[in-house]
Amino acid sequence: MKIYRLYNVENDECYIGQTTQEHLYTRKGQHKYSSINNVKPCSSKKLYNNCNDVKNIKIEELEELSTNSKMLGEIRERFWINYYNDKCVNQKLRD
Numbered sequence: 001m002k003i004y005r006l007y008n009v010e011n012d013e014c015y016i017g018q019t020t021q022e023h024l025y026t027r028k029g030q031h032k033y034s035s036i037n038n039v040k041p042c043s044s045k046k047l048y049n050n051c052n053d054v055k056n057i058k059i060e061e062l063e064e065l066s067t068n069s070k071m072l073g074e075i076r077e078r079f080w081i082n083y084y085n086d087k088c089v090n091q092k093l094r095d
Contacts, residue, residue, distance in 0.1 A: 001065045003076050005084070006031055008047045009056045012087050015044040016062070016080045018073040028059040046089040 004024055007014035019027045034040055035048040047057055062080055065072060081090050 001068045001073050003062045003065070003073065003080055004059055005062050005080065006044055006047060006057060006059050007087075008051045009058055010051050013047055013050060013089055014084050014087050015047055015089050016077055016084065017044075018077050020068055024059045024061060028057070032057070043089050043091045 001018055001020050002024065003016065003018050004027065005014050005016055006028060015031070017027070017031075021027050031042070031044045032048065032054060034042050035045040036054075038045075048054060051057060063076065065076065081088050
């Protein structure tokens with residue numbers, strides 16, 4: 001499992017997430033599609049709404065966990081949400 005940060009290079013707003021997908025660019029594509037096409041409510045939509053060009057949305061791996069435990073993933077996700085604090089647009093998992 002990977003913990004990742006999707007972020008807007010224009011203003012440094014970010015979304016923290018977790019995925020078991022091998023390639024982060026696949027996950028980034030899913031965020032972009034969901035945000036632009038209003039597929040479902042998602043916190044990352046704010047990133048796309050607040051940028052001038054979708055090319056300014058980047059993704060980076062923050063850490064790779066040796067397990068696919070959902071509970072551990074949420075603990076680590078919460079850590080990173082709190083780490084990026086004011087710049088983070090996540091609506092869940094805040095302390």
